[in-house]
Amino acid sequence: MRSQVVLRYLPFAVLLAVAVTDLMAGRDLGFLPLLTLGPTFASVYGSVRRTAFVGVAALALCVPLAAYQGTLLTRQNNITIATVAGVTAASMIVSRLRLRRERELANVRLVAEAAQRVLLRPVPRRAADLRIALSYTSAAAEAQIGGDLYEVVTTPHGVRLLIGDVQGKGLTAVETAAWVLGAFREAAYDMSELTEVGERLEASLGRHLSAETFVTAILAEVHDEEISLLNFGHPAPLLIRGEGKIITVDPPEESLPLGLGALATDRPKPHRVAFGVGDQILLFTDGVIEARNRAGDFYPLTDRTGLLLAGEPQEALDALRADLIQHVGGPLPDDAAMLLLRRHLS
Structure with a gap:
């Protein structure tokens, strides 16, 4: 917001600075050609009309100073005078082209975000003896919509879940996410084994x-006192015991992402970990752990999971998301998705 205010008034500040400098320098030195900086800076942020106004102001200053x-x-x-007028006209054209590009980017972003909202349906807050919370933060960089999915x-x-991250960005990534989600929603009901669900997605x-194109993903299935995880090259989730102990649930063997199965000699296999009452498991995409602050430090997710120990799951996850944004x-x-499951008494 502060940068927008600076850009808004910068052209007038430049005109004033040139005028003062020209008066202080006396009649031997002329700085009037520098008045062209006013409309040039105006075209970076202002509208066509505003750029023209700044150009007229530059010409108005040029006459008494001359x-x-x-x-x-x-x-x-x-x-x-001809130079100031010419630069003003060119700056107006630049401003018009910039505004047209900004509108096009805004439209593309709106379309992609609408597509994501259709694809990424709200998750249930309760399922069996689970309490579920979701956080999804979209990257705010032009139309760079990501491919995070859940x-x-x-x-x-039983309760089955998916979290994943499509390689790439934009509408292509959204299309890929659509194929993955569609295949998962069908296979999760039809296939009796989690491995078969993964094979359906790969096919x-x-x-x-x-x-x-590839997709890193984790498929999970909740059992009595356990949870099965099938990891396709995705960041390992964090298991948080009721007493606060944190365990990184790494797969027994490294595996390739979905879409690269033809390059693998063996298919990944599910592994089970204890998941009892009071335990929580946090699944997330790499946009969380790869988020950096201004000093270049990655977000220390493991050190911040204490925020998940208090309050309702959604409130706790919202607090973690706020801490992530504050860190950055x-x-x-990049898009950042987090899915938190907390086991309660039935």
Whole structure:
């Protein structure tokens, strides 16, 4: 907000600075050509009308300053006036093109965000004996919509969930997320084993996407006192015991992301970890742990999970999200999704 105020008044400050400098320098030195900086800076932020106004103000200053210097109506002054007028006209064109591009980017972003809202349905706040919380923070960088995805469904085989991150950004990433979510929502009900759900996703991506596209993901299935995790090259989730102990749930073996299964010799296998009453598990995308502050330090997620120990799951996750944004000190460079499951008594 402060930078916008600076850009708004910068052209007038430049004109004033040039005028004062020209008066203080006396009649031997002429700084009038520097008045062209006013409309030039105006085109960076202002509208076409505002840029024209700044140009007119520059021309209005040029006349009395030239009269003070004794150069009014001379060849040198006429060239200066023509230069200011020419730069003003060029700056107006630049301003018009900039505004058109900004509108186009805004429209693309609105379309992509609408598509994401359709794809990423609200997750249930309760499922069986689970309390579920979701945080999704979209990156605020032009139209760079990301491909983070998530889903929680209650099936005949238990509560199953998915969190993932599509390689790339923009509408292509949203399209890929649509294929993954569609395949998961169908396979989660049809397939009895979590491994079969993963194979269905791999087959779907292989049919519809190019070889260069891949998706890191975790599939999970909740059991009595346990949770199964099937990791496809995704950041390992954090398991938070009821007493506050934090465990990074790394897979027993590294595996390739979805979409690259043809390059792997073995398919990843689910692994189970204890998940009892009072325990929580936090699944997240790399936009969380790769977020940096101004000093270049990554967000220390493991050190901040204490925020998840108090209050309702959604309140606790909102507090963690606020801490993440405070760490970055501005818009996140990448989308960041977090899914928190807390086990309660049935």
